[in-house]
Amino acid sequence: MYAGHIGVALAAKRAWPLVPLWLLVIASELPDWTDAGLCIAGVRTPVYGMMSHSIPAILVLAVTAATLVIVVERPHPQVVRTAVVAVALMVVLHMVADWLTGLKPTWAGGPMIGLELYRWPVADFLLEALVVILGWLAYRSTLPVGPRASRSSSLLLASLLVLQLAADVSFALVPGLKKC
Protein backbone atom coordinates (compact mmCIF):
# COMPACT_ATOMS: atom_id res chain seq x y z
CA MET A 1 0.00 0.00 0.00
CA TYR A 2 1.20 3.54 -0.72
CA ALA A 3 -1.12 6.53 -0.17
CA GLY A 4 -3.41 4.22 1.79
CA HIS A 5 -0.88 4.26 4.65
CA ILE A 6 -1.28 8.03 4.83
CA GLY A 7 -5.05 7.55 4.78
CA VAL A 8 -4.73 5.36 7.87
CA ALA A 9 -2.55 8.01 9.55
CA LEU A 10 -5.14 10.69 8.74
CA ALA A 11 -7.87 8.55 10.29
CA ALA A 12 -5.68 8.02 13.35
CA LYS A 13 -5.49 11.79 13.80
CA ARG A 14 -9.23 11.69 14.49
CA ALA A 15 -8.79 8.88 17.02
CA TRP A 16 -5.83 10.57 18.75
CA PRO A 17 -6.15 14.32 18.05
CA LEU A 18 -3.40 15.24 20.51
CA VAL A 19 -0.80 13.17 18.67
CA PRO A 20 1.02 15.23 15.99
CA LEU A 21 0.15 14.18 12.44
CA TRP A 22 3.83 14.07 11.43
CA LEU A 23 4.40 11.39 14.05
CA LEU A 24 1.48 9.32 12.75
CA VAL A 25 2.64 9.73 9.14
CA ILE A 26 6.21 8.66 9.86
CA ALA A 27 5.02 5.69 11.92
CA SER A 28 2.62 4.64 9.17
CA GLU A 29 5.55 4.51 6.72
CA LEU A 30 8.17 3.12 9.09
CA PRO A 31 8.47 -0.35 7.51
CA ASP A 32 9.02 1.30 4.09
CA TRP A 33 11.63 3.64 5.59
CA THR A 34 13.30 0.53 6.98
CA ASP A 35 13.19 -1.06 3.52
CA ALA A 36 14.80 2.02 2.01
CA GLY A 37 17.52 2.09 4.64
CA LEU A 38 18.29 -1.59 4.14
CA CYS A 39 18.40 -1.11 0.35
CA ILE A 40 20.85 1.76 0.58
CA ALA A 41 22.97 -0.13 3.11
CA GLY A 42 23.07 -3.05 0.68
CA VAL A 43 21.50 -5.44 3.18
CA ARG A 44 19.74 -8.24 1.30
CA THR A 45 17.79 -11.12 2.80
CA PRO A 46 16.85 -14.31 0.92
CA VAL A 47 13.20 -13.29 1.25
CA TYR A 48 12.61 -9.62 0.46
CA GLY A 49 10.94 -7.73 3.29
CA MET A 50 11.90 -10.19 6.02
CA MET A 51 13.65 -7.46 8.02
CA SER A 52 10.99 -4.81 7.47
CA HIS A 53 7.56 -6.33 6.83
CA SER A 54 7.52 -9.77 8.50
CA ILE A 55 5.60 -10.16 11.76
CA PRO A 56 8.72 -10.27 13.99
CA ALA A 57 10.20 -7.24 12.17
CA ILE A 58 6.96 -5.30 12.58
CA LEU A 59 6.88 -6.07 16.30
CA VAL A 60 10.48 -4.85 16.67
CA LEU A 61 9.69 -1.70 14.67
CA ALA A 62 6.54 -1.04 16.72
CA VAL A 63 8.46 -1.30 19.99
CA THR A 64 11.29 0.83 18.59
CA ALA A 65 8.86 3.50 17.40
CA ALA A 66 7.04 3.51 20.73
CA THR A 67 10.36 3.87 22.57
CA LEU A 68 11.44 6.76 20.33
CA VAL A 69 8.12 8.47 20.95
CA ILE A 70 8.71 8.35 24.70
CA VAL A 71 11.96 10.25 24.08
CA VAL A 72 10.63 12.68 21.44
CA GLU A 73 7.43 13.52 23.29
CA ARG A 74 9.01 13.73 26.75
CA PRO A 75 8.29 17.47 26.91
CA HIS A 76 4.59 16.66 26.41
CA PRO A 77 3.74 14.07 29.09
CA GLN A 78 0.02 14.37 28.43
CA VAL A 79 0.61 13.08 24.90
CA VAL A 80 3.13 10.31 25.54
CA ARG A 81 0.77 7.52 26.56
CA THR A 82 -1.60 7.93 23.62
CA ALA A 83 1.27 8.59 21.20
CA VAL A 84 2.99 5.35 22.19
CA VAL A 85 -0.15 3.34 21.47
CA ALA A 86 -0.86 5.29 18.27
CA VAL A 87 2.57 4.89 16.65
CA ALA A 88 2.82 1.21 17.58
CA LEU A 89 -0.60 0.62 16.05
CA MET A 90 0.37 2.58 12.92
CA VAL A 91 3.30 0.24 12.36
CA VAL A 92 1.16 -2.87 12.87
CA LEU A 93 -1.56 -1.51 10.55
CA HIS A 94 1.09 -0.92 7.87
CA MET A 95 1.68 -4.67 7.82
CA VAL A 96 -2.03 -5.48 7.72
CA ALA A 97 -2.63 -2.97 4.90
CA ASP A 98 0.25 -4.41 2.90
CA TRP A 99 -1.33 -7.85 3.15
CA LEU A 100 -4.08 -6.47 0.92
CA THR A 101 -1.88 -4.95 -1.76
CA GLY A 102 1.37 -6.92 -1.62
CA LEU A 103 2.81 -10.34 -0.83
CA LYS A 104 4.74 -10.25 2.43
CA PRO A 105 6.77 -12.70 4.51
CA THR A 106 5.31 -13.79 7.83
CA TRP A 107 8.39 -15.12 9.62
CA ALA A 108 11.61 -16.96 8.72
CA GLY A 109 10.52 -20.16 7.00
CA GLY A 110 6.88 -19.14 7.21
CA PRO A 111 4.42 -18.59 4.37
CA MET A 112 4.12 -15.47 2.25
CA ILE A 113 0.72 -13.84 2.59
CA GLY A 114 -1.10 -11.13 0.68
CA LEU A 115 -3.72 -10.49 -1.98
CA GLU A 116 -1.19 -8.77 -4.30
CA LEU A 117 -3.60 -6.09 -5.50
CA TYR A 118 -0.57 -4.35 -7.03
CA ARG A 119 -0.95 -6.86 -9.85
CA TRP A 120 -4.31 -5.24 -10.62
CA PRO A 121 -3.51 -1.50 -10.51
CA VAL A 122 -7.13 -0.43 -11.07
CA ALA A 123 -8.32 -2.46 -8.09
CA ASP A 124 -5.38 -1.20 -6.06
CA PHE A 125 -6.20 2.40 -6.91
CA LEU A 126 -9.86 1.94 -6.01
CA LEU A 127 -8.99 0.39 -2.63
CA GLU A 128 -6.30 2.93 -1.73
CA ALA A 129 -8.44 5.84 -2.91
CA LEU A 130 -11.24 4.59 -0.66
CA VAL A 131 -8.89 4.37 2.33
CA VAL A 132 -7.50 7.85 1.56
CA ILE A 133 -10.96 9.41 1.20
CA LEU A 134 -12.29 7.82 4.41
CA GLY A 135 -9.12 8.80 6.28
CA TRP A 136 -9.29 12.35 4.95
CA LEU A 137 -12.95 12.70 5.97
CA ALA A 138 -12.04 11.60 9.49
CA TYR A 139 -9.00 13.92 9.52
CA ARG A 140 -10.99 16.88 8.23
CA SER A 141 -13.25 16.70 11.27
CA THR A 142 -10.19 17.42 13.46
CA LEU A 143 -9.74 20.80 11.75
CA PRO A 144 -11.45 23.92 13.05
CA VAL A 145 -14.72 24.60 11.19
CA GLY A 146 -13.26 27.30 8.91
CA PRO A 147 -10.25 25.40 7.52
CA ARG A 148 -12.30 22.25 6.83
CA ALA A 149 -13.24 23.65 3.43
CA SER A 150 -9.87 25.35 2.91
CA ARG A 151 -7.75 25.04 -0.21
CA SER A 152 -5.01 23.26 1.77
CA SER A 153 -7.40 20.66 3.09
CA SER A 154 -8.82 19.93 -0.37
CA LEU A 155 -5.34 19.98 -1.89
CA LEU A 156 -4.24 17.35 0.60
CA LEU A 157 -6.90 14.91 -0.61
CA ALA A 158 -6.19 15.71 -4.26
CA SER A 159 -2.43 15.29 -3.81
CA LEU A 160 -2.78 11.90 -2.17
CA LEU A 161 -5.09 10.66 -4.92
CA VAL A 162 -2.79 11.96 -7.67
CA LEU A 163 0.28 10.35 -6.08
CA GLN A 164 -1.57 7.05 -5.75
CA LEU A 165 -2.69 7.29 -9.36
CA ALA A 166 0.92 7.94 -10.43
CA ALA A 167 2.06 4.90 -8.47
CA ASP A 168 -0.60 2.67 -10.01
CA VAL A 169 0.18 3.94 -13.52
CA SER A 170 3.81 2.99 -12.84
CA PHE A 171 2.70 -0.49 -11.74
CA ALA A 172 0.62 -0.83 -14.91
CA LEU A 173 3.43 0.32 -17.22
CA VAL A 174 6.18 -1.64 -15.48
CA PRO A 175 4.71 -4.77 -13.90
CA GLY A 176 6.88 -6.17 -11.12
CA LEU A 177 8.45 -2.80 -10.32
CA LYS A 178 10.87 -3.52 -7.48
CA LYS A 179 11.24 -1.37 -4.38
CA CYS A 180 14.93 -2.09 -4.03
Next chain:
Amino acid sequence: MRSILESLAGTGGSWRLIAAILGIALITIYLDREARR
Protein backbone atom coordinates in the same frame (compact mmCIF):
# COMPACT_ATOMS: atom_id res chain seq x y z
CA MET B 1 8.05 6.95 -20.25
CA ARG B 2 8.48 3.20 -20.02
CA SER B 3 12.26 3.39 -20.43
CA ILE B 4 12.48 6.06 -17.73
CA LEU B 5 10.47 3.94 -15.31
CA GLU B 6 12.53 0.86 -16.16
CA SER B 7 15.76 2.71 -15.52
CA LEU B 8 14.39 3.99 -12.22
CA ALA B 9 13.49 0.43 -11.32
CA GLY B 10 17.14 -0.55 -11.64
CA THR B 11 19.89 0.64 -9.36
CA GLY B 12 17.92 3.72 -8.39
CA GLY B 13 15.07 1.69 -6.94
CA SER B 14 15.84 2.55 -3.33
CA TRP B 15 16.05 6.27 -4.15
CA ARG B 16 12.75 6.00 -5.98
CA LEU B 17 11.25 4.47 -2.84
CA ILE B 18 12.69 7.24 -0.67
CA ALA B 19 11.39 9.93 -3.02
CA ALA B 20 7.94 8.35 -3.00
CA ILE B 21 7.56 7.99 0.77
CA LEU B 22 9.37 11.21 1.66
CA GLY B 23 7.40 13.17 -0.91
CA ILE B 24 4.01 11.96 0.21
CA ALA B 25 4.92 12.49 3.88
CA LEU B 26 6.18 16.05 3.33
CA ILE B 27 3.15 17.02 1.25
CA THR B 28 0.80 15.67 3.93
CA ILE B 29 2.59 17.37 6.81
CA TYR B 30 2.95 20.68 4.95
CA LEU B 31 -0.70 20.86 3.87
CA ASP B 32 -1.85 19.90 7.37
CA ARG B 33 0.21 22.78 8.79
CA GLU B 34 -1.23 25.14 6.19
CA ALA B 35 -4.79 24.02 6.92
CA ARG B 36 -4.31 24.62 10.66
CA ARG B 37 -2.79 28.11 10.29
